[in-house]
Amino acid sequence: MKIRTLILGEMLNCTYIAENNGRALIIDPSWQMDNIYCVLEENKLTPQAVIFTHGHFDHLQGAAQLLKKYNLKGYIEENDVLLSGIQPDLLQPFKGDFKTNIIGLPVEFMHTPGHTKGSICIKIEDAVFTGDTLFAGACGRTDFEESDPAQMQKSLIRLAGLPPETKVYSGHAYGQDENSGTTIGCEIKNNPFMKLAVSDTKAFEDMLP
Ligand SMILES: [Zn+2]
Numbered sequence: 001m002k003i004r005t006l007i008l009g010e011m012l013n014c015t016y017i018a019e020n021n022g023r024a025l026i027i028d029p030s031w032q033m034d035n036i037y038c039v040l041e042e043n044k045l046t047p048q049a050v051i052f053t054h055g056h057f058d059h060l061q062g063a064a065q066l067l068k069k070y071n072l073k074g075y076i077e078e079n080d081v082l083l084s085g086i087q088p089d090l091l092q093p094f095k096g097d098f099k100t101n102i103i104g105l106p107v108e109f110m111h112t113p114g115h116t117k118g119s120i121c122i123k124i125e126d127a128v129f130t131g132d133t134l135f136a137g138a139c140g141r142t143d144f145e146e147s148d149p150a151q152m153q154k155s156l157i158r159l160a161g162l163p164p165e166t167k168v169y170s171g172h173a174y175g176q177d178e179n180s181g182t183t184i185g186c187e188i189k190n191n192p193f194m195k196l197a198v199s200d201t202k203a204f205e206d207m208l209p
Contacts, residue, residue: 001105001125003169004039008032011058012173016129017045023103025049027122027129028059028171029066036066047072049102051109053131053171054119055080064090077111080118083146112159114152115140121159123166128184131171134159136182138174139193141209149208156197160188 004017009031016027017039024045029036040047047070052060055076064086067074073092076084081093098109108123115132119140122129132140133155142149164185173180187194196204 001103001127003127004043005169005173006032006035006039007173008035009058009061013058014169014171014173016169018103018124018127019043019045020103020105022046023048025051025103025107025124026066027051027169028053028131029063030059030061033062033066033069037069050074051120051122051129052076052080052084053122053129053133054116055083055085056116056132057085059131059171060084060086075109077109077118077120079113080116080146083116083118110158112155114142114148114150114155116144116146117148119155121155123162126163126165127167127169128159128162129169130159134168134187134191134194135170135172135174136168136180136187137191138209139191139197140171143209149205152208153197153201153204156194159184160194160198164188 002019006015013030015029018025024047050072052074067090075092078093078095096111110121112119112121112133142152162184166184168182
């Protein structure tokens with residue numbers, strides 16, 4: 001699998017294009033669809049699936065156009081369908097954890113609520129796409145109506161259980177270049193939220209963004 005990162009929009013959202021044998025999986029297509037089309041066309045990739053890590057607008061702005069263009073339905077956890085504002089016939093909702101094959105690879109959908117009720121992480125080979133659940137050195141905001149700090153803690157603990165060498169691809173390129181190169185193991189060592197999530201519930205909740 002080859003992973004391409006596009007940093008799009010003023011909030012530095014990361015759209016990921018995962019490629020295997022000319023087939024593409026697009027994660028969080030947002031903002032500049034023309035850039036995404038261009039990368040797909042220049043590399044002669046056939047888009048086969050779209051997955052949304054959660055329903056916040058900055059991760060799916062304009063995505064309806066892409067879904068229509070390629071005649072695809074976007075996977076989204078059912079709790080975030082309404083939040084997404086995307087018309088239901090363009091979505092493929094699922095509930096909780098879920099495994100399937102996409103672009104010829106086993107893909108594991110991990111339900112990791114906290115930032116939103118339907119937030120997910122997507123594990124493929126040695127990569128995990130974490131949306132707004134985990135960033136290099138931070139975790140996602142939990143002060144939205146749809147957030148839940150206690151669930152965020154559980155979700156971070158769950159991510160900490162992945163193999164330490166798992167590469168982390170988060171939903172925004174906050175303060176760094178497109179590939180921070182971070183891993184689950186590095187986050188367990190260096191990310192204060194991850195560290196406290198696994199060790200000290202009270203301190204974790206006090207620290208949450
Ligand atoms: Zn978000």
